[in-house]
Amino acid sequence: MERTFAIIKPDAVERKLAGKILDRIEANGFNIVGMKKIKLTKAQAEGFYYVHKERPFFNDLCAFMSRSPVIVLCLEKENAIADWRTLMGATNPANAEPGTIRKDFAVNIEENSSHGSDAPETAAFEIPYFFSALELV
């Protein structure tokens, strides 16, 4: 079994799409081992996305991620990291496969409804950024 970290981003929570996204998560065999609704500060978003701090979209991205609540999740299944990224689809919804979360729900390349860890090392940073061991069941 593998664990990954996921976010239902502000654009999706604002449009009341959280239930639809959670349904897809469970229908695709993921166990939700951690979940909470939180509102990030700008500084917390910057800490989470520190790997992107030199990118031109960094400031806008952190403003977006802290403008309204998100749902953070720890998901578990075999091959969870790759399978969650497949279910999300490409970063830019214009390039995402039909049936993916980003194709169906994203607004644009920034407001793309969901986040997923891209590698085991990333998941190992991201899961404890948001969850203590006691919050994972």
Ligand code: UDP
């Ligand atoms: N992003 C953006 N503009 C870009 C590329 C990315 O606003 O040109 C945002 C988008 O919300 C994306 C996040 O930055 O999900 C992180 O980018 P990354 O390339 O890591 O994409 P992901 O792993 O989320 O698919």
